[in-house]
Each structure stands twice: as structure tokens, then as C-alpha cells.
Amino acid sequence: MVEFRMPKLGADMDRGKVVAWRKGPGDAVAKGEIVAEVETDKADLEVESFTAGTLERILVEPGTWVPIGTPLAIIRAPGEAPGEAPGPAPAPPAEPTQVAAPPSAPATAAAPSLPSASPCSPAARKRAEELGVDLAQVKGTGPGGRITIPDVEAARGQAPEDPQVRLRRAIAAAMSRSKREIPHYYLSQTLDLGPATDWLAAANGARGVDSRLLLGTLLVKAAALALKEVPELNGFWTDGTFQPSAAIHLGIAISLRGGGLLAPAILDTDRLPLDELNARLADLVRRARAGGLRALEMASATATVTSLGDRGVEAVFGVIQPPQVALIGFGTPRTGPWVLGDRVVPRPVVTATLSADHRASDGHRGGLLLEAMERLLASPERL
């Protein structure tokens, strides 16, 4: 038996809510198949199973916020008899959130606001503390009279919180943590885009509207290949050391209409042919805005790329998404003066930047990344 748990989908996530189950008890589940739709403070996501088997039991009904790590369902491995294992004893369906509480929860659970008659999830308790709500005065409307976050918010006289407010709060938490913990250093270099734009014009001239490549696709691919050359910038700073990642999964910062942003990853960015990467980028932008991102995409980024190339910004010095150690930025591609031999000529250029974690790398290595991107973009046919 395997527990299907509420995944952690980024440094800024400490809870999630099952919105709907795509599978029911008895259904076969393939590895990688979507099992549940989960709402987080940042986005609605589709969560896939990492094992194959049969869904044995659902432990958490839709609509309840639970801390990350909480068992949501039990998946029976192929060949196991139904009900063979007793399942995780400490996970009675009515009280699923008491199980895999995050390390900070015990302290919260011992808080003086506890003596409420109704059971209450740690997430709702945390929210009650934030809002200064006395849980003893809250009437629970969840299963078994459980107090839910909306109950807490209603008790405070607040309408259930606007998703936009929650998104902003999640971004605030991650960015504050980044600036508090990560000693950023910043580099910038203006790159000649002449070869890339010439190659792109020729390539797109022969393509229909539906298969035309974006300049952004070339920039993302160049960033991914450059990271391969400077592995100190691709991975995670955790527990006081740098853990490099063999795979390159670039997070793509995507602004949402109405404010906020998400940075889902394109898996194995460095290995995708340009056509495939171009299609994936367009698809990712669409799903980030319309819904349908996969949990895996939100949890996998090994470094992030941001581009403010649509609004005339010359250079962007971004804030690293912890626990990543690098963020690569692109400003607006523009025509700028370029020295070619002893002449100054107008050329298409872009300012590329690197924000990097000084604990994991030094400026010299960071400089090599920008230099690698310039070299790679000079031979776009090889991207």
C-alpha cells in the first residue's frame, strides 16, 4: 500500500485542498496519471500518481485544506490483495489533517486556543491565529463538525478569502524568504541577437502561423544549455549545502492577468528540440492562465527564467525562487548600438541578467553562464 500524499509544490506552499477526485475507490491508476485536482494558495493543479496500482481508499474528501504531506488516499500496488494492509493507522478519514502535520504544527497545536469542542485542521488553526479568532467560538461546518478555514474566516466576519489575496500572500512569503536568506549577486551582459533574429526570420518564413517559433524559445533553450555548462547554478540550496541537479527543468515565470505570477517548469528543457520547446512554452502559458498545470510542473524547477520582454524593460534583476540558486532574466529585445570592428552599427540586442545565490556560486562562474549564452545564441542553428 502506498500513501498518496498532499505534495509540496514549492517553498511557499504549506497546505493544499483537494478540489475533486479524478479516481474513485477500485479504479486503476497508472504511474503519472492524474488522480486529484488540488487547490493551493498559488494555483489549481492536477496531481499525478508516482506509482501504479489501484485506488484503495480516499482519506480526504474534497473541500478540506490539509497540510502538505497529509495522506490523501491509499493506492494498492499491483498484486496486493484488497485491504491487505491496515493502511496508515494514524489516518482516520474524519481527522486526516492530524497525521502528517508539518514540523511547525505541534507548537501550534499546543497553542492555548485549542480547547475548542470541534475538531480543527492545523491549517485552520494557523489561520485562526493569524486572524486572532478564538476557535472555541467557531462553529465547524466540515465533516464531523470540523472547523475549516472558511469557518474561521466567516467567524472573523470576513468573506472567504479572495484567491488573488492568497496568491499575493504566497508570493510575499516566498520572496521575503528569498531576500532574507539568499545573498544574491547580480550580473548583466548585453548580447548580440543578430544571428538569432536572422536565423529565426529565415526559419519562420518557411513556417505557417501555427508552427512559428518565438524568439523567447531560443532564449530559453540557450539558458538551459548554458546551465549545463555551469552546474553550480542549476539545483537547490538545502540544509546548508548546494545540491546540484543532473536534470535541467527550467521554471518559466508567467505573469497572470489580474496580477501575480507563477513559474511552472518545462521538464528537461535542455533536451527538447526547438519546435517541441516552442509548443510547450505556448501550452504552459495558456495553462498557467486558464488552469490545468500539473503538480509536477510546479515542484520541479531547478532554475528559473523570467522575461519582461514585452514592455520595453531593458533589464530585469530578479528575486531567486528558493530553494533554487539562480534566476536568469531577459529584457526587451531591441535595436541598439553595437561595435563591430571599428564601426558602430545598429544591431538587435537583448540584456541578459543573472541573479545568483552567492552561497552556491561566485561571480566568476556566473559570468561564464552569460558568456555561454552569448556563444550559444551566436549559433542558433545548433540550439
Place this chain on the structure above:
Amino acid sequence: MSAVTDRGGIRVAVLRELKRLAPEADLASLAPDALLRRTLDLDSVDFLNLILALHRATGVEVPEQDYPALATVDGCVAYFASRLGL
């Protein structure tokens, strides 16, 4: 592919796609000569999706060098009408 046979049909197709790309926008108050990317905060992926939708609605292939002609609603209508011989 929906058949677009007149200028009104082109305008409807443009506005329909803009509504999809920028659902919060008040298209009724969008001036026909307003720059779409700036006014509706469209990025390069949005703009490509607009052109793709108009290509599907009209059957017209739009070469990249013609993109500047599609900066406004009026520009789109004039461009596709001309390409379709309307």
C-alpha cells in the same frame, strides 16, 4: 473553420479572440484604433494566439513582416479584408 465573408465577420472574430485572451477587458469601450498589445496588456504569446485564431477563422497565412499591420482592431479588419479581397 468558421467562414468569414465580410468585414463585420472579421471584426467579430477579432473581438471574440480578444475576449478569450483578456477576459477582464471591457471590449465595448476599446477604441478601434487603440494599440492592442498595450491597451489589453497582451504579451508575445497572446499576440501569436490572436494571429493563429484569425488565421484559422479566415484561412489567411500571415507572414511575420505583416505583424505591424495587426496592431489595432481596425488594422486587423483592414488587413484581412484586403487579403480576402473583400
